[in-house]
Amino acid sequence: xxxxxxxxxxxxxxxxxxxxxxxxxxxxxxxxxxxxxxxxxxxxxxxxxxxxxxxxxxxxxxxxxxxxxxxxxxxxxxxxxxxxxxxxxxxxxxxxxxxxxxxxxxxxxxxxxxxxxxxxxxxxxxxxxxxxxxxxxxxxxxxxxxxxxxxxxxxxxxxxxxxxxxxxxxxxxxxxxxxxxxxxxxxxxxxxxxxxxxxxxxxxxxxxxxxxxxxxxxxxxxxxxxxxxxxxxxxxxxxxxxxxxxxxxxxxxxxxxxxxxxxxxxxxxxxxxxxxxxxxxxxxxxxxxxxxxxxxxxxxxxxxxxxxxxxxxxxxxxxxxxxxxxxxxxxxxxxxxxxxxxxxxxxxxxxxxxxxxxxxxxxxxxxxxxxxxxxxxxxxxxxxxxxxxxxxxxxxxxxxxxxxxxxxxxxxxxxxxxxxxxxxx
Amino acid sequence: xxxxxxxxxxxxxxxxxxxxxxxxxxxxxxxxxxxxxxxxxxxxxxxxxxxxxxxxxxxxxxxxxxxxxxxxxxxxxxxxxxxxxxxxxxxxxxxxxxxxxxxxxxxxxxxxxxxxxxxxxxxxxxxxxxxxxxxxxxxxxxxxxxxxxxxxxxxxxxxxxxxxxxxxxxxxxxxxxxxxxxxxxxxxxxxxxxxxxxxxxxxxxxxxxxxxxxxxxxxxxxxxxxxxxxxxxxxxxxxxxxxxxxxxxxxxxxxxxxxxxxxxxxxxxxxxxxxxxxxxxxxxxxxxxxxxxxxxxxxxxxxxxxxxxxxxxxxxxxxxxxxxxxxxxxxxxxxxxxxxxxxxxxxxxxxxxxxxxxxxxxxxxxxxxxxxxxxxxxxxxxxxxxxxxxxxxxxxxxxxxxxxxxxxxxxxxxxxxxxxxxxxxxxxxxxxxxxxxxxxxxxxxxxxxxxxxxxxxxxxxxxxxxxxxxxxxxxxxxxxxxxxxxxxxxxxxxxxxxxxxxxxxxxxxxxxxxxxxxxxxxxxxxxx
Numbered sequence: 001x002x003x004x005x006x007x008x009x010x011x012x013x014x015x016x017x018x019x020x021x022x023x024x025x026x027x028x029x030x031x032x033x034x035x036x037x038x039x040x041x042x043x044x045x046x047x048x049x050x051x052x053x054x055x056x057x058x059x060x061x062x063x064x065x066x067x068x069x070x071x072x073x074x075x076x077x078x079x080x081x082x083x084x085x086x087x088x089x090x091x092x093x094x095x096x097x098x099x100x101x102x103x104x105x106x107x108x109x110x111x112x113x114x115x116x117x118x119x120x121x122x123x124x125x126x127x128x129x130x131x132x133x134x135x136x137x138x139x140x141x142x143x144x145x146x147x148x149x150x151x152x153x154x155x156x157x158x159x160x161x162x163x164x165x166x167x168x169x170x171x172x173x174x175x176x177x178x179x180x181x182x183x184x185x186x187x188x189x190x191x192x193x194x195x196x197x198x199x200x201x202x203x204x205x206x207x208x209x210x211x212x213x214x215x216x217x218x219x220x221x222x223x224x225x226x227x228x229x230x231x232x233x234x235x236x237x238x239x240x241x242x243x244x245x246x247x248x249x250x251x252x253x254x255x256x257x258x259x260x261x262x263x264x265x266x267x268x269x270x271x272x273x274x275x276x277x278x279x280x281x282x283x284x285x286x287x288x289x290x291x292x293x294x295x296x297x298x299x300x301x302x303x304x305x306x307x308x309x310x311x312x313x314x315x316x317x318x319x320x321x322x323x324x325x326x327x328x329x330x331x332x333x334x335x336x337x338x339x340x341x342x343x344x345x346x347x348x349x350x351x352x353x354x355x356x357x358x359x360x361x362x363x364x365x366x367x368x369x370x371x372x373x374x375x376x377x378x379x380x381x382x383x384x385x386x387x388x389x390x391x392x393x394x395x396x397x398x399x400x401x402x403x404x405x406x407x408x409x410x411x412x413x414x415x416x417x418x419x420x421x422x423x424x425x
Numbered sequence: 426x427x428x429x430x431x432x433x434x435x436x437x438x439x440x441x442x443x444x445x446x447x448x449x450x451x452x453x454x455x456x457x458x459x460x461x462x463x464x465x466x467x468x469x470x471x472x473x474x475x476x477x478x479x480x481x482x483x484x485x486x487x488x489x490x491x492x493x494x495x496x497x498x499x500x501x502x503x504x505x506x507x508x509x510x511x512x513x514x515x516x517x518x519x520x521x522x523x524x525x526x527x528x529x530x531x532x533x534x535x536x537x538x539x540x541x542x543x544x545x546x547x548x549x550x551x552x553x554x555x556x557x558x559x560x561x562x563x564x565x566x567x568x569x570x571x572x573x574x575x576x577x578x579x580x581x582x583x584x585x586x587x588x589x590x591x592x593x594x595x596x597x598x599x600x601x602x603x604x605x606x607x608x609x610x611x612x613x614x615x616x617x618x619x620x621x622x623x624x625x626x627x628x629x630x631x632x633x634x635x636x637x638x639x640x641x642x643x644x645x646x647x648x649x650x651x652x653x654x655x656x657x658x659x660x661x662x663x664x665x666x667x668x669x670x671x672x673x674x675x676x677x678x679x680x681x682x683x684x685x686x687x688x689x690x691x692x693x694x695x696x697x698x699x700x701x702x703x704x705x706x707x708x709x710x711x712x713x714x715x716x717x718x719x720x721x722x723x724x725x726x727x728x729x730x731x732x733x734x735x736x737x738x739x740x741x742x743x744x745x746x747x748x749x750x751x752x753x754x755x756x757x758x759x760x761x762x763x764x765x766x767x768x769x770x771x772x773x774x775x776x777x778x779x780x781x782x783x784x785x786x787x788x789x790x791x792x793x794x795x796x797x798x799x800x801x802x803x804x805x806x807x808x809x810x811x812x813x814x815x816x817x818x819x820x821x822x823x824x825x826x827x828x829x830x831x832x833x834x835x836x837x838x839x840x841x842x843x844x845x846x847x848x849x850x851x852x853x854x855x856x857x858x859x860x861x862x863x864x865x866x867x868x869x870x871x872x873x874x875x876x877x878x879x880x881x882x883x884x885x886x887x888x889x890x891x892x893x894x895x896x897x898x899x900x901x902x903x904x905x906x907x908x909x910x911x912x913x914x915x916x917x918x919x920x921x922x923x924x925x926x927x928x929x930x931x932x933x934x935x936x937x938x939x940x941x942x943x944x945x946x947x948x949x950x951x952x953x
Binding site for chain 1: 518520522528529530531532533534535536537538539544545546547548549550551552553638639641699702786787802806807808809810811812813814815
């Protein structure tokens with residue numbers, strides 16, 4: 001249990017000033033996740049700037065959300081030079097991400113207050129773009145955070161705890177099945193086209209697979225050594241449906257994948273991992289839409305979800321194995337655990353925990369979870385938060401999966417293209 | 426919820442009492458209220474508008490049976506949680522600031538959603554502000570229902586500054602969490618509905634009864650009923666079926682002695698939330714599964730009531746009597762009828778479960794309720810996190826039915842007009858308490874060595890009955906003592922128990938309370 005009663009959340013110094021790119025009062029992801037999370041940590045974070053493509057939109061958001069301390073912007077250059085910002089949050093479409101972030105770095109030179117950049121996953125359309133973003137961030141010398149927020153899910157953390165305490169023994173094998181959501185036979189007519197364009201870099205592989213496989217590596221404490229991927233586009237045209245899920249007798253083309261078969265081995269223990277990612281509708285009728293099934297020598301652990309997105313759904317964790325404390329001798333019976341939090345809001349909660357981790361670090365509020373000042377990635381640590389370095393590891397893995405598909409070959413996972421020193425030195 | 430006047434001559438107030446200014450308060454309450462007003466001023470630089478206060482409780486008998494709808498006998502105690510509150514003008518962004526006099530609870534500040542939507546509570550984290558949010562959330566839902574015209578969708582609550590002064594041991598089994606939640610819910614209602622609105626005790630109890638479910642504790646409604654409906658010099662008979670009902674009554678008037686209860690803290694911290702998967706919530710699961718094992722065995726169907734919406738042991742008792750004894754009505758609460766039915770239940774428990782005294786594995790439990798292991802896990806284990814090796818259905822069920830029986834016997838004693846000798850009351854009531862302790866220890870396994878030790882010392886030095894109170898696994902103990910023996914028992918506990926322990930700067934007065942039944946929730950207004 002994460003005990004926080006004594007952790008101060010009202011800092012002696014002023015709160016972190018947040019500049020937001022991609023917060024709109026009316027639409028998008030940030031208003032559903034980042035904004036309600038920030039309300040709960042308003043003593044530590046304060047929105048002081050909002051950037052939107054036109055000034056009226058920025059102003060409207062500020063007015064509607066009563067962000068009395070926030071200044072509206074429409075120009076990245078002025079926004080980047082605004083000194084009243086410590087942390088910039090970027091929550092925009094991935095295809096636009098590179099350009100915005102590159103400008104941000106270019107124009108913010110000399111702006112000493114800008115110290116943290118919090119970006120949505122993924123940090124580029126492909127490995128090359130992500131590498132460049134990572135390089136620019138390193139040059140700019142700021143601390144980075146990426147919202148691989150599955151790492152903050154209480155279910156993922158509980159699973160990681162059980163695995164790391166030896167409750168399932170050595171891992172023997174793993175199966176994953178998930179559903180990507182948008183890539184079935186139907187798609188909502190309002191859904192933006194870039195989601196279905198293979199070039200945009202936002203698809204089944206980058207999103208559903210990227211988040212889920214990062215969670216798996218985090219739980220097991222191991223990266224992959226060898227992988228093999230097969231990517232399908234068996235549904236080149238999708239039927240459009242309206243708000244009430246009724247067919248509109250129209251079709252649109254789709255170049256993004258609608259199925260991924262992935263298999264690989266974990267570096268630690270040469271563990272076989274077998275994954276099948278289904279594109280979307282129709283959903284499975286006799287199986288949960290998300291299953292991570294981990295089999296060990298002394299026990300089993302399974303995560304299940306009704307929605308396919310492990311990073312933002314309320315899951316159920318099943319465990320059967322050794323007792324999660326030191327004493328294994330008192331009883332021969334196996335321990336059974338079912339972990340489910342009925343009222344947990346995972347869309348807000350997982351993001352909130354990233355903000356809490358940033359605050360704990362910045363204000364040095366939580367003595368039990370202190371990060372070294374020079375940490376460059378979260379890796380497999382319980383505390384802290386995922387950084388661009390962690391993001392690059394996932395980008396690198398996705399890149400091998402794509403190459404494996406094109407080359408029709410099983411490939412070793414090369415070392416991710418990261419400077420050993422990390423982006424913060 | 427019903428607040429019943431049928432067992433007392435004293436005319437009960439139906440709304441939470443409101444005192445105008447601290448000086449008109451009952452003397453016992455004045456110090457804490459003045460303290461919290463002073464602390465508020467120091468912290469915020471100005472005074473509060475009002476103070477809400479809600480006491481802890483001690484349960485005299487009837488432990489771990491409220492969540493299966495059997496009646497209990499608690500009383501409110503002098504120790505309470507007080508919240509001093511200032512309402513922020515509506516021109517500001519609605520935010521909540523929380524400061525606590527106890528440094529273990531760090532300051533908190535958060536904003537309220539502008540669209541008036543519910544605040545979210547993260548039950549995987551143990552944070553004191555979560556309890557505040559529970560009270561806030563149920564109060565908000567209440568305001569939306571009670572004042573539907575004003576609290577329309579989109580209207581947010583007023584921001585508040587709060588200073589909390591808690592004099593109920595936390596993790597002490599005296600229900601500091603319920604006292605806190607009731608004080609907060611009352612404060613939020615007062616802050617938003619204004620000073621003219623008289624808060625009905627019945628409604629405050631109703632809305633707070635299940636508030637703790639939001640932080641992941643699957644509790645019953647005893648603590649909230651006791652905290653809200655407490656009356657000076659009255660203990661409470663709290664019933665859950667056919668409706669949530671609290672009936673204040675006075676202790677019997679004895680010839681030469683006065684009934685006193687001593688509360689002694691084991692100082693073993695027992696946090697219901699943090700240990701819930703193996704302790705509190707697991708017990709709730711065990712008794713729910715047990716009800717269904719019995720129902721399956723005797724071919725009756727349970728109504729989907731209770732904390733897991735899977736039926737309760739009380740529900741089974743009704744269903745069994747309906748099918749086999751032609752009972753057309755569920756048990757009304759009649760004492761003699763209850764004793765006879767509960768005795769029958771204890772027989773059925775022996776017949777059905779005594780062969781499984783070492784516990785049911787998931788496989789055995791699934792078979793006993795006639796489902797697959799998958800269905801069993803989905804139906805019984807996914808409401809709250811739980812962890813176990815076996816489910817001890819036999820022991821848990823035996824405890825529940827026998828403890829419910831003891832409550833009825835205890836109530837009979839409390840309501841008796843006369844006793845041949847004072848000792849008759851003390852002996853009989855004490856024996857019930859001692860039997861309850863034995864059952865909690867051996868059958869429900871919610872005692873601990875420190876509790877056993879304190880009970881032993883108290884009994885050896887003049888207590889007639891000694892038992893744990895609250896959830897157990899540490900926390901407090903309660904002892905039935907004639908007034909003349911209070912000093913003797915207290916002294917013995919000090920010398921034989923507390924002297925051996927590191928008191929962490931606490932005095933003996935902090936860990937031993939001699940409390941008469943105290944006043945429930947109240948508001949002190951007119952301060953701003």
